[in-house]
Amino acid sequence: MNPTPPRIAIIGAGPGGLTCARVLQRHGVPVTVVDHEASADARPQGGTLDLHRATGQVALLAAGLHDEFTALARPEGQQMRLLDHTAAVLFQHTPADAETDRPEIDRGQLRRLLLHSLAPGTVRWGHFLRTLHPLGDGRHRAEFDDGHTETFDLVIGADGAWSRVRPLLSDATPHYSGVTFVECGFDDADARHPDVARLVGDGTMLASFAGRALIAQRNSHGHLRVYAAFRGSQDWALEAGVQLTDVEAVRSALLDRFAGWDDRLLALLRENDGGFVNRPLFALPVPHTWNHTLGLTLLGDAAHLMTPFSGMGANLAMLDGAELAEALVGHDDADEAVRVYEAALLPRSAEAAEAAARGLANALAPDAPQGSLRHLRRMAGGDGA
Numbered sequence: 001m002n003p004t005p006p007r008i009a010i011i012g013a014g015p016g017g018l019t020c021a022r023v024l025q026r027h028g029v030p031v032t033v034v035d036h037e038a039s040a041d042a043r044p045q046g047g048t049l050d051l052h053r054a055t056g057q058v059a060l061l062a063a064g065l066h067d068e069f070t071a072l073a074r075p076e077g078q079q080m081r082l083l084d085h086t087a088a089v090l091f092q093h094t095p096a097d098a099e100t101d102r103p104e105i106d107r108g109q110l111r112r113l114l115l116h117s118l119a120p121g122t123v124r125w126g127h128f129l130r131t132l133h134p135l136g137d138g139r140h141r142a143e144f145d146d147g148h149t150e151t152f153d154l155v156i157g158a159d160g161a162w163s164r165v166r167p168l169l170s171d172a173t174p175h176y177s178g179v180t181f182v183e184c185g186f187d188d189a190d191a192r193h194p195d196v197a198r199l200v201g202d203g204t205m206l207a208s209f210a211g212r213a214l215i216a217q218r219n220s221h222g223h224l225r226v227y228a229a230f231r232g233s234q235d236w237a238l239e240a241g242v243q244l245t246d247v248e249a250v251r252s253a254l255l256d257r258f259a260g261w262d263d264r265l266l267a268l269l270r271e272n273d274g275g276f277v278n279r280p281l282f283a284l285p286v287p288h289t290w291n292h293t294l295g296l297t298l299l300g301d302a303a304h305l306m307t308p309f310s311g312m313g314a315n316l317a318m319l320d321g322a323e324l325a326e327a328l329v330g331h332d333d334a335d336e337a338v339r340v341y342e343a344a345l346l347p348r349s350a351e352a353a354e355a356a357a358r359g360l361a362n363a364l365a366p367d368a369p370q371g372s373l374r375h376l377r378r379m380a381g382g383d384g385a
């Protein structure tokens with residue numbers, strides 16, 4: 001290590017940024033994380049994530065948090081069901097007791113696990129990075145929206161889809177994928193919505209047909225998260241004259257889109273608790289690359305935003321974070337460390353982004369669910385139901 005360690009800033013306290021910070025701190029490297037959210041609990045963290053043995057779990061091992069993860073994770077959440085629009089089960093994978101390839105964890109639990117592993121005060125909440133000013137020697141002056149500025153030797157953009165760090169490295173901007181998710185949920189589903197809970201099972205259920213899909217995932221404490229997925233304009237609601245805050249109008253528009261589907265599946269849209277959240281899906285061009293630049297790099301969605309159809313976004317963000325931190329720990333020269341990290345990151349990201357594009361095409365193809373069925377059978381070695 002240099003006698004004076006580089007001043008490192010991580011912009012963004014998502015899974016990628018927090019993993020990077022944890023691994024750096026574990027090796028005694030000082031780091032500052034900033035995030036524009038007001039506090040750790042300012043916003044619900046969303047659904048469940050399956051952390052894969054070769055990516056997310058590798059990162060947790062590097063972070064020294066794998067045992068804590070195992071205590072929280074739900075191995076039964078690895079169950080996967082594929083249905084068609086008649087609710088016929090075409091494929092089911094139910095994990096064996098010892099299977100730990102992809103256990104599920106709620107995002108909120110993962111965030112707390114990572115946050116609690118950091119030294120107090122590591123994350124400065126309520127700091128929105130407005131822009132970075134290159135100082136010409138590899139250092140950058142970060143300007144925050146409250147007007148204060150601070151200079152860093154290395155700025156790591158872990159600030160997600162709409163990164164403020166990325167424009168200093170690349171001209172690429174996320175484009176609408178042509179697919180929108182509309183999210184809704186069920187609370188205490190086993191007790192209050194037993195039919196829906198049985199249909200979804202212990203893990204993930206994908207029902208798809210002719211370019212539309214209903215995706216449901218079990219979270220902890222009996223919560224079910226459901227996404228209605230369809231191709232169309234990202235302004236679909238506006239164009240249909242539907243206010244996204246008008247729950248009954250959104251419900252009715254969705255039921256129209258899924259007309260002809262079995263009632264057991266339509267119950268996912270009819271009986272949900274609370275409202276609907278519109279989530280148009282964006283992705284960066286593939287491959288997304290940049291010329292190495294002294295004092296800056298990216299990880300996670302900031303580097304390789306892809307649609308959730310790879311199931312890899314958070315897993316890769318965490319692996320990126322862990323690998324970048326390990327490279328920084330293992331090299332006296334921080335710039336050399338970033339080069340080593342980027343050499344592995346860029347091809348890996350492109351491969352995953354291509355898989356996400358294929359997954360989306362399969363799930364929402366005109367002949368769906370045939371593509372997803374072929375994919376799941378291939379993954380399972382041909383033992384589909």
Ligand SMILES: Cc1cc2nc3c(=O)[nH]c(=O)nc-3n(C[C@H](O)[C@H](O)[C@H](O)COP(=O)(O)OP(=O)(O)OC[C@H]3O[C@@H](n4cnc5c(N)ncnc54)[C@H](O)[C@@H]3O)c2cc1C
Binds near residue numbers: 163181302313315
């Ligand atoms: C509907 C949906 C389902 C998904 N399901 C899965 C799944 O099952 N498995 C999986 O692996 N992935 C999944 N993903 C993808 C996953 O959510 C992301 O890939 C992952 O969260 C990326 O982590 P990250 O740390 O790179 O960025 P993020 O999680 O986006 O975190 C970025 C952080 O940066 C902060 N920030 C942003 N801008 C600024 C700024 N200017 N200044 C300061 N702070 C800033 C934000 O507040 C945020 O905390 C899903 C995504 C969606 C949309």
